[in-house]
Amino acid sequence: DNDLRRCIEHIARAxxxxxxxxxxxxxxKIATSNTFGDEQLEIDVFADKILFDELRASGxxxxxxxxxxxxxxxxxxxxxxxxxxxxxxxxxxxxNFSVGTIFGVWPGTSLLNRTGRELVVGGCAVYGPRTTIxxxxxxxxxxxxxxxxxxxxxxREFSTISEGKLFAPGNLRASQSHAGYNELLSYWLxxxxxxxxTGAMVPDLNQLLIKGKGVFCN
Amino acid sequence: DNDLRRCIEHIARAxxxxxxxxxxxxxxKIATSNTFGDEQLEIDVFADKILFDELRASGxxxxxxxxxxxxxxxxxxxxxxxxxxxxxxxxxxxxNFSVGTIFGVWPGTSLLNRTGRELVVGGCAVYGPRTTIxxxxxxxxxxxxxxxxxxxxxxREFSTISEGKLFAPGNLRASQSHAGYNELLSYWLxxxxxxxxTGAMVPDLNQLLIKGKGVFCN
Numbered sequence: 001d002n003d004l005r006r007c008i009e010h011i012a013r014a015x016x017x018x019x020x021x022x023x024x025x026x027x028x029k030i031a032t033s034n035t036f037g038d039e040q041l042e043i044d045v046f047a048d049k050i051l052f053d054e055l056r057a058s059g060x061x062x063x064x065x066x067x068x069x070x071x072x073x074x075x076x077x078x079x080x081x082x083x084x085x086x087x088x089x090x091x092x093x094x095x096n097f098s099v100g101t102i103f104g105v106w107p108g109t110s111l112l113n114r115t116g117r118e119l120v121v122g123g124c125a126v127y128g129p130r131t132t133i134x135x136x137x138x139x140x141x142x143x144x145x146x147x148x149x150x151x152x153x154x155x156r157e158f159s160t161i162s163e164g165k166l167f168a169p170g171n172l173r174a175s176q177s178h179a180g181y182n183e184l185l186s187y188w189l190x191x192x193x194x195x196x197x198t199g200a201m202v203p204d205l206n207q208l209l210i211k212g213k214g215v216f217c218n
Numbered sequence: 219d220n221d222l223r224r225c226i227e228h229i230a231r232a233x234x235x236x237x238x239x240x241x242x243x244x245x246x247k248i249a250t251s252n253t254f255g256d257e258q259l260e261i262d263v264f265a266d267k268i269l270f271d272e273l274r275a276s277g278x279x280x281x282x283x284x285x286x287x288x289x290x291x292x293x294x295x296x297x298x299x300x301x302x303x304x305x306x307x308x309x310x311x312x313x314n315f316s317v318g319t320i321f322g323v324w325p326g327t328s329l330l331n332r333t334g335r336e337l338v339v340g341g342c343a344v345y346g347p348r349t350t351i352x353x354x355x356x357x358x359x360x361x362x363x364x365x366x367x368x369x370x371x372x373x374r375e376f377s378t379i380s381e382g383k384l385f386a387p388g389n390l391r392a393s394q395s396h397a398g399y400n401e402l403l404s405y406w407l408x409x410x411x412x413x414x415x416t417g418a419m420v421p422d423l424n425q426l427l428i429k430g431k432g433v434f435c436n
Contacts, residue, residue, distance in 0.1 A: 022347045024366050095425035096346035097316050127347040128314035129240045173410045192391045199414050207313035
C-alpha cells in the first residue's frame with residue numbers, strides 16, 4: 001500500500017526532526033534560561049507542529065489529532081487518520097532521561113468511534129542515547145528501527161510480550177490507597193521482579209517491547 | 219589553573235565523542251546483528267579508548283584508571299590523576315534509556331590511597347535525548363552543561379542535594395532479604411515519594427543533582 005508507506009515515512013521523518021530539536025534545544029533559549037517549565041512547553045508545541053506538518057505533506061492523511069490539539073484536524077488527504085502524542089515525558093526531559101512520541105494509524109477519514117483492533121499501524125519513537133522507532137504494521141512482523149546518518153535501519157523484529165520479571169509501576173502512589181495495587185506491588189517485590197521506571201510512559205512501554213517481557217501498570 | 223582546565227576540556231571532548239559513538243552505533247554491525255551482548259561490549263571498549271586517548275592528549279594527566287582497565291595507566295603528564303567509568307548502563311542501552319560516563323580528578327600522580335575529599339573535580343555525562351555534563355569543580359559553583367553544535371553551554375548551577383520526595387532504589391530486591399531496606403522502602407511508599415529508576419546509576423544519580431533533592435540507595 002503506497003499511501004500507508006507514505007504515511008509511515010512522513011511520521012518517521014517527523015520523529016527524526018523531533019529528535020534533533022530535542023537534542024539541540026533549538027526552540028529554546030537554553031543557554032540563558034533558568035527555568036525548564038517554559039522550555040518544555042515550547043518543545044512540546046514544536047514537536048506537535050513538526051508532526052502535523054509532515055502528516056499534511058504526506059498527502060494521504062485525512063485527519064489527525066494530538067494530545068496538544070485533541071480535535072479532528074483535516075489535513076487534505078483521504079486514506080488514513082492518525083492520533084499521536086508528539087512528546088511524552090516532559091517531567092523527565094530536564095533530567096535528560098529518554099522521552100518519546102507515540103502514534104496510531106487507522107484507515108479512513110475519521111478517528112471517532114474507532115477501536116484498537118482497527119489500527120493498521122501502531123508505534124512509538126524513543127529519543128534517548130539513540131533515536132529509535134518501534135513499529136507494528138498490520139500483516140508485517142513488528143520491528144525496531146534506529147536512526148543512523150539520517151536513515152532508518154532495522155535492528156530487530158519482535159512479536160508478543162511474554163510474562164517476565166520486569167515491572168514499571170506507573171502509579172506507585174496508588175499502592176497507598178488501593179488494596180489491589182498494593183497486593184500487586186507485594187507480588188512483584190516478593191517474586192524479585194526487576195524494576196525499571198523512568199516516569200515517561202513511551203520509553204517505559206517500549207522497553208517491554210524490546211525486552212519481550214514484563215508489565216507496565218498505570 | 220590551566221592544567222586543570224585542559225584536563226576538563228579533554229574529558230568533555232571525550233564525552234562528546236562517546237555520545238556520538240553511542241548514537242550512531244559506529245562501532246557496531248547494528249543493521250545485521252541479532253544480539254546486543256557483543257555490541258554493548260564493543261561500545262564500552264570504544265568509550266574507554268576515547269577517554270584514555272583524550273586524557274593522554276591533554277598532556278597534563280599522570281595516570282588514569284577505568285572500570286574497564288582498573289590499573290594505574292601512565293599517560294605522560296605530571297599534574298593530575300583521573301578515575302572513570304566510560305559507559306555506565308550497559309543493561310539499559312538496548313532499551314534506549316539514558317546512559318552515562320562518570321569521572322573524578324585528583325591532584326598528583328597516583329590514584330592510590332586517595333579520598334573523596336581530595337577530589338578537585340567530580341562529574342558525569344549523561345547521554346540521553348540530550349548530551350549533558352554535570353560537574354563540580356573545587357571552588358567553583360557546580361553546574362550542568364549541554365552540548366549544542368559541538369560546543370558546551372551552561373544551563374544551570376546547583377549546590378547541595380536537599381531532602382525531597384524522589385527515590386531511586388538501586389537494590390530493590392534487597393527489600394526481600396534485608397529488614398532495614400524493607401523498612402526504608404515502606405517509608406518511601408507511605409510518604410508517597412516519586413519513583414524514578416532507570417537502572418543506570420549515572421543518570422539515576424544525575425537526576426538528583428538536577429532536581430536538587432531525593433535519595434539513591436544501593
